[in-house]
Amino acid sequence: MCPEAIREITILPGRNKQGEPERFDAITIRPGETISIVGPTGSGKSALVNDIEIFAQNDTVTGRTVLVNGRQPPEEFVRDPAQKPVALITQHTKCLADLMVREFLLMHLRSRKIEDETVVQRTIDLANEFTGEKIRGDMKMTSLSGGQTRSLMVADAIVISNTPIILLDEVESAGIFKGRVIETLKRYGKAVIFVTHDPLVSLLSKRRIVMRDGSVEKVIEPGDSEREALDEAIRLDDIICRMRERIRAGETFTAPVSA
Amino acid sequence: MKLVIAAGPPSAGKTAVIRQIIGQMRDRLAIAYMKIDVVRAFEDEELAAEFGIPTKKIYSGDLCPDHAGIMVMSDAIAWAEEHAADLLIVESAGLCLRCSPYTTQSLGIVVLSAVSGTNTPLKMGAMLALADIAVVTRIDLVSQAEKEVFRERIREVSAALDIVETNAVQGTGMRYLLRAINAFPEIENPESIVLRGAPPLGVCTICIGKKEIGWQQHFGVIRKLEGADYLYRGD
Numbered sequence: 001m002c003p004e005a006i007r008e009i010t011i012l013p014g015r016n017k018q019g020e021p022e023r024f025d026a027i028t029i030r031p032g033e034t035i036s037i038v039g040p041t042g043s044g045k046s047a048l049v050n051d052i053e054i055f056a057q058n059d060t061v062t063g064r065t066v067l068v069n070g071r072q073p074p075e076e077f078v079r080d081p082a083q084k085p086v087a088l089i090t091q092h093t094k095c096l097a098d099l100m101v102r103e104f105l106l107m108h109l110r111s112r113k114i115e116d117e118t119v120v121q122r123t124i125d126l127a128n129e130f131t132g133e134k135i136r137g138d139m140k141m142t143s144l145s146g147g148q149t150r151s152l153m154v155a156d157a158i159v160i161s162n163t164p165i166i167l168l169d170e171v172e173s174a175g176i177f178k179g180r181v182i183e184t185l186k187r188y189g190k191a192v193i194f195v196t197h198d199p200l201v202s203l204l205s206k207r208r209i210v211m212r213d214g215s216v217e218k219v220i221e222p223g224d225s226e227r228e229a230l231d232e233a234i235r236l237d238d239i240i241c242r243m244r245e246r247i248r249a250g251e252t253f254t255a256p257v258s259a
Numbered sequence: 260m261k262l263v264i265a266a267g268p269p270s271a272g273k274t275a276v277i278r279q280i281i282g283q284m285r286d287r288l289a290i291a292y293m294k295i296d297v298v299r300a301f302e303d304e305e306l307a308a309e310f311g312i313p314t315k316k317i318y319s320g321d322l323c324p325d326h327a328g329i330m331v332m333s334d335a336i337a338w339a340e341e342h343a344a345d346l347l348i349v350e351s352a353g354l355c356l357r358c359s360p361y362t363t364q365s366l367g368i369v370v371l372s373a374v375s376g377t378n379t380p381l382k383m384g385a386m387l388a389l390a391d392i393a394v395v396t397r398i399d400l401v402s403q404a405e406k407e408v409f410r411e412r413i414r415e416v417s418a419a420l421d422i423v424e425t426n427a428v429q430g431t432g433m434r435y436l437l438r439a440i441n442a443f444p445e446i447e448n449p450e451s452i453v454l455r456g457a458p459p460l461g462v463c464t465i466c467i468g469k470k471e472i473g474w475q476q477h478f479g480v481i482r483k484l485e486g487a488d489y490l491y492r493g494d
Contacts, residue, residue: 050431059434079435081406081424088399095402096374108404111411153402161403 006031006085006164007069009191011052014063016215017044022064024216027209029191031164034182036194036202039211045195048211049167052193053088054078062214082112087157089150090169095141101152102137108160119159127155130181132245147176154181158188165191172198177241179204179234200237203230260344261445262336262452264328264361266351266386267370268379272396273350274302275427276370276436280348281310283430283437291344293335295319295328295360296352313342324352325360329454332362336449346440359385359456366443367391367455368436373401373409373424380412387413389456392421392439399426 008030013022029035037045047062055066055073068077068085076083095104105120120137127135130151135144144152150171157166166185172178172194182204185192194201202208208220239257246253263280267273281290294302294316303314315338319327328351339347351360353370361367369390371379374397380387387393393413398406406424413422421439425432446452463480474481 047429050426050429054431057434060430078432079422079424081403081410087403090399092400093402094400095405096400097377097405104402104404107408111404111407156403 006191009052009165010067010070011048012065012067013216014051014056014058014060014065016213018213020215022215024219027216027219029165029193031189031191032186033207034186034192034194034205035207035209036196036205037209037211038196038202039217043211044214045211046169047214048209048216049088049169049193049195052165053086053167085163086165086167087161087163088167088169089153089157089171091146091150091171093153094149097141099141100137101135101139101141101144104141105156105160108156112160114160123152123155123159126159126184127151129184130154130176132177150176151181154185158185158190164189165193167193167195169195170197172196172201179237200233203233260336260340261346261440261443262362262365263346263348263368263440263443264351264365265348265368265370266358266360266390267353268356268372268375268383268386269353271353271370271372271375272394272427273353273370274306276368276394276396276425276433277302277348277350278306278309279425279427279430279433280437280440281306281312283433284346284440285310285312288345289343290346290348291315291339291342292348292350293317293339294350295324295331297324297354300352302350313339313344319352323458324354325358325458328360329362329458332452333449336446336452353386356383356386359389361389361391361455362452363455364444364446364448364452366440368394370394370396371413373397373406377405377408377412380409380416383416385456387420388417390417390420392423392436393417394427394436395422395424396427398424398432399429 008028011027013024015021037048039045051060051062051064052066055078056064057072058065077085101124102120105123109119124135124137131147133145133148135148135152157163178201194205196202203226210217210220243257265273265277284290290312292306292312292314294300296316297319300316303316306312307314317327317331336347351358367390369387371393373395395409410422413420423432423435464477469477474483
């Protein structure tokens, strides 16, 4: 698929909104790693993701440079969506065509010249690991919920696009099993970058990039030092997930909710 | 002076793309802008206020905007040169997908919206086929599969077309469009500029104001429902 295997991508610093240089030397991301980008609204999280998505060469507002395997990437990486090693999935990413899930995935297979049609079912099966609301091949794409759509887009990026780098921009908001998505992306050896406000997603990532005023404020690599907080986040997330399912099922909560 | 002519369906994002061009090139180039529209247009006032550049608009009224564009183009070039512009950007109204206002000695940009559906490029004909570069906007909103298919459909219409995908509000991917404008030569001789394609066929009896329905009521260029060719033919 890609003309060259991706061993690493490197982000080189640019400038903040006042034009001052960013205070980091380089951020290197390798397959199988997870990084979250956190910070208040307007701090430059999406601009950073955009820089990575288009492999900025000091030609965006931020002035950053993004290298692949230490070099400026070939132009097809940026210009041809079928060769691009990066899949960006945002909360706005949608399928607009009035197609069934199966037809939609087949359309993608054909554009990729993939002949093995069992890939369609494999993609749907993987998507169903990410969401509690079951997706079937004969459902209309336009009738899928936000959680189902994002689950399917992530599965599509893993199975059909097979991109080594996946950027997820605030996809956690609804109906998707975050922990399982992260686990699966690691298993497939993907480099995953989350833009997130979610504590669990942030703590599950190996590194956290903290944004402020348009620039990278710091990069935190907590190692095991946040283990307790992570366990607590997992416990709380589990409670919230189960409460959500029960609320959807019409149940009431007259007894205490246990972990 | 260089000439850029931008076309594209309504709401495709033509002005958003032009705003990016002006914003990113005005430090190095003096830019003038003209909008051709039918009834009302506001882009000239907005861009003049935002960037302080000379702008102009013309209303085509009952005339096809492409025809109006060709009529005024030599005046517009003279006007931009009076303002010592290095780059004149002309934006068409983009009323119908038949429009193709591109001339020789100009860089023809067609702007398409990725959210307009994957078959849209196949419906566009000359507006797409005669352009030099296609800018696909709102690329951030569509799925990966549709991005890829949209691109293939453009290639089906014109294999040689340069394609730039962008979120025009953010300006992602614009570097390739700016590069194409930078590399494009200046106007050599305004008097030898001609329209690239064949304009829509005229004049039919409807053009001259006969309003009755049915081909039986008309003469000259007519069309029946059945048995007609792709082109309108003279009776």
